[in-house]
Amino acid sequence: EKQGFRHFMLKEIYEQPGVVRTCLEAYLNSDWHSSNGKPPVNLSLPAELYTDLEQIQIVACGTSWHASLVGKYLLEQLAGIPTTVQYASEFRYAPPPLMPNTLTIGVTQSGETADTLAALAMEKERRMNQPPQFKPRLLGITNRPESSLGLLVSHLIDTHAGIEIGVAATKTFIAQLVAFYCLAIDLAYRRQTLSADSLEKILEGLRLLPAEIEMILEVQERYIEELAHGFVDTQDFIFIGRGINYPIALEGALKLKEISYIHAEGYPAGEMKHGPIALLDAKVPVVAIAMPGGVNYEKVLSNAQEAKARDSQLIGVTPKDEGEAAEIFDRLLPVAMVDEILSPIVTVIPLQLLAYHIAARRGLDVDQPRNLAKSVTVE
Ligand code: M6R
Numbered sequence: 142e143k144q145g146f147r148h149f150m151l152k153e154i155y156e157q158p159g160v161v162r163t164c165l166e167a168y169l170n171s172d173w174h175s176s177n178g179k180p181p182v183n184l185s186l187p188a189e190l191y192t193d194l195e196q197i198q199i200v201a202c203g204t205s206w207h208a209s210l211v212g213k214y215l216l217e218q219l220a221g222i223p224t225t226v227q228y229a230s231e232f233r234y235a236p237p238p239l240m241p242n243t244l245t246i247g248v249t250q251s252g253e254t255a256d257t258l259a260a261l262a263m264e265k266e267r268r269m270n271q272p273p274q275f276k277p278r279l280l281g282i283t284n285r286p287e288s289s290l291g292l293l294v295s296h297l298i299d300t301h302a303g304i305e306i307g308v309a310a311t312k313t314f315i316a317q318l319v320a321f322y323c324l325a326i327d328l329a330y331r332r333q334t335l336s337a338d339s340l341e342k343i344l345e346g347l348r349l350l351p352a353e354i355e356m357i358l359e360v361q362e363r364y365i366e367e368l369a370h371g372f373v374d375t376q377d378f379i380f381i382g383r384g385i386n387y388p389i390a391l392e393g394a395l396k397l398k399e400i401s402y403i404h405a406e407g408y409p410a411g412e413m414k415h416g417p418i419a420l421l422d423a424k425v426p427v428v429a430i431a432m433p434g435g436v437n438y439e440k441v442l443s444n445a446q447e448a449k450a451r452d453s454q455l456i457g458v459t460p461k462d463e464g465e466a467a468e469i470f471d472r473l474l475p476v477a478m479v480d481e482i483l484s485p486i487v488t489v490i491p492l493q494l495l496a497y498h499i500a501a502r503r504g505l506d507v508d509q510p511r512n513l514a515k516s517v518t519v520e
Contacts, residue, residue: 148507150307150400154493155358157315158351160302161486164316165347167301168323173344175337181344182327186296190278191331193242197222200229200260201248202517204310204395205317209248210388211485212321218482219335219343220328229256230520233263241274247281250305250313251516252288259520261293282320284313298324307508308515309400311493314392315354318486322347346483353477357490361474365491368456368472369498375426378403379417379453380492381410381444382430383437389430389485393492400510401500410444421451428474428495430488431459431466434481445469458488 146152173181197216199209206228213224225237229247233256247261261279268277279294286299300316326343329335335343372378378397382390391407398405408417410429421427427448431441446469449455457470460478467473474491476484500507 147501148307148497149305150309150311150497150507151501153305153307153312154490154497156303156312157490158354158358160312160316161319161351161354163301164319164323165351167299168319169344169347175341180327180330181340182323182330184298184323184327186280186298186327190244190280190296191328193274194222194244194328195242196240197224197244197246198232198237198264199224199226199246199248200232200257200264201226202229202254202256204314204392205248205250205254205257207388207392207395208314208317208321209246210391211318211385212246212248212325214385214388215321215325215482216328219325220332221334222328222332227260229254229260233260236263236267239268239271239275243275244278244280247279247290247294248283248317249281249288249290250284250300250302250310250317252281252283252285252290253516253518255518255520258289258293261290265293282317284316306515308510308513309396309493309496309507311396314489315486319347322483342480343482346480350479350483350486353479353487354490357476357487358494361491362494365474365494366498366502368474369495369502372403372426372499373502375403375424375499377420377425378405378428379413379420379425379448380405380407380428380430381413381441381448382407382488383410383441383444384435385482385485386430386432386437386488389488389492390428392489393428393430393496396493396496397499399513400496400507401503401505402511403499410441413444414447418447418451421448421453423452423454426454426456428456428458428492429470431457432476432481432484432488433460433478437481442466442469458491 394407461475
């Protein structure tokens with residue numbers, strides 16, 4: 142039931158701190174310390190899944206595809222494993238050349254998405270009668286271990302988010318992100334690509350995230366609701382981000398378009414000048430995700446300034462106390478100052494709330510948007 146919330150989507154947004162806690166409890170060894178010889182992560186996956194791993198390919202659709210893009214970033218940057226992410230509907234009809242020692246991951250919260258299942262079945266089939274190094278190694282990341290996905294793949298990571306009713310995925314997305322952080326940490330630990338210090342820092346940062354999400358929900362929801370009122374008649378939105386927050390720009394745009402029916406696009410901020418900047422004027426707000434700490438911060442701010450010069454209203458998802466950002470942005474959706482590598486788990490929260498409140502204000506059926514179904518079981 143909705144437990145006093147107006148829509149399931151809002152209830153599910155509020156469940157996210159708890160979901161992150163549950164996932165971390167399930168995946169992390171709480172008594173890990175760099176000196177005690179235990180691995181930091183326990184996903185209950187057999188070692189042969191990882192042996193001699195040369196590449197990872199991920200197939201997914203929609204929001205699960207966005208989580209997979211964050212996953213690619215983590216698997217490559219933390220564990221050093223070349224990773225591709227493909228739309229399941231494309232992968233199936235243009236499969237990449239067979240490479241040895243490949244882990245194929247299917248990401249689907251429902252475990253019933255026809256395109257994702259078909260892509261995985263195709264991969265399993267074409268690898269079956271191959272020499273040992275080409276044999277299928279399939280891993281599913283899902284919120285429904287009892288689903289059709291569970292029957293197709295031999296190994297699963299359960300995302301423990303609880304049933305999600307709103308068609309727009311929120312808490313299952315956050316849970317997929319946590320699963321990818323833990324998978325990447327597990328691989329990094331086994332392959333020794335991270336120092337004990339960096340490992341500890343990331344693990345510590347992960348544990349702080351639930352409280353940081355709670356802060357955003359407590360402090361900002363009312364403000365975002367008010368901000369959303371100003372955008373009920375807006376026709377186009379652009380979301381920009383770089384690096385690990387580029388997929389969050391895509392996700393912010395998808396959330397907005399699917400429940401509010403407002404046209405929205407997400408772009409890697411540096412791509413704006415190669416075409417999309419021509420769309421900008423005073424009628425097209427730009428939401429920029431700018432997390433301090435790396436080179437992406439300065440770059441996003443300068444991309445945001447280019448948008449401002451075209452009269453776009455600028456909304457910044459950025460920590461509050463950053464003087465420079467406060468001057469550039471017309472409105473702020475402040476998030477906690479977290480390490481850039483962990484930031485997607487906080488930066489997506491205000492974007493979910495923004496999409497929710499714009500759609501709710503427009504009087505739309507937030508939980509059951511037109512033309513969409515919770516599980517897309519047709520190709
Ligand atoms: O169940 P899945 O994760 O496989 O679903 C994939 C997409 O259909 C899904 O993420 C869709 O994009 C959502 N409505 C997004 O909010």
